[in-house]
């Protein structure tokens with residue numbers, strides 16, 4: 001069976017915008033359940049301004065505890081700038097992700113920099129991370145539509161993905177920030193992207209606002225993408241992108257992959273424990289489209 005790689009971003013994308021405070025102990029417990037389900041990579045947290053994203057204020061406490069508790073788990077952390085990298089490195093992070101949006105306004109809203117500055121800061125942060133021996137991911141956000149500027153020109157997405165590749169990003173993560181893409185668009189965008197960036201370095205990060213995230217994941221699979229972000233229980237959304245709903249649910253993606261002959265190493269049965277736990281913490285029903293069926297026994 002061909003393998004696909006899934007990074008569960010629930011601890012970061014899933015929790016960053018929750019109204020209910022989630023303790024560091026609970027975050028650790030959630031990641032432990034993910035690891036027990038067979039998840040090999042998570043995006044654990046972000047080193048951003050605690051004023052901008054209060055839920056991620058405990059990043060410097062969480063990372064050393066996670067690394068000690070789960071040494072075999074690949075743990076990435078989101079950093080928006082050099083200060084974030086410095087804090088992540090001091091906490092012992094081994095992998096970082098920079099976040100570059102493909103439009104001027106989205107960068108301003110998200111990280112208070114315009115596109116040109118955000119590109120340069122992302123390049124500098126990637127270079128500094130490599131000097132420290134860290135693995136790197138680079139998001140290209142609003143790679144389909146921007147909530148402020150409408151459809152993002154494909155040429156701009158390709159240009160920025162290529163810049164992040166040239167800057168040495170080990171993985172370039174193409175993100176449908178507001179979950180507005182269709183399978184046909186995913187197919188067309190990845191056909192262009194793979195001309196500029198080696199396919200093995202491309203990943204896709206899908207939100208499920210319009211219920212098309214699994215179909216979009218399938219389109220990405222058919223386009224040759226083998227690296228996916230997903231979030232257990234389908235939680236997620238950028239607080240600075242109006243209209244963003246949760247990410248594609250890990251349990252839906254794993255089920256689709258398994259039924260289509262792809263190996264993920266992840267057990268849907270065990271993922272249910274993580275969904276149950278997240279529900280207990282966030283005090284509301286969670287789960288992707290498949291969760292009632294997965295829970296049927």
Ligand code: HMG
Pocket residue numbers: 013016046047048049050052053078080081083084085087099110111112139140141142175176177178205207237238239240
């Ligand atoms: P700013 O106000 O422009 O920053 O914010 P500044 O450089 O002027 O500094 C202001 C204060 O923030 C200073 O502290 C800095 O030290 C501090 P003060 O002197 O006032 O006490 N500061 C920091 N503190 C902690 N960590 C840092 C850091 N940098 C500066 N790294 C900044 C700029 C980027 C910090 C801010 O806008 C921010 O934190 N934004 C958060 C962005 C964010 O987390 N967005 C959500 C994640 S992205 C996403 O969800 C999309 C994604 O999922 C993909 C997709 O779906 O598309 C990845």
Ligand code: MG
Pocket residue numbers: 013175177205236237238
């Ligand atoms: Mg996201």
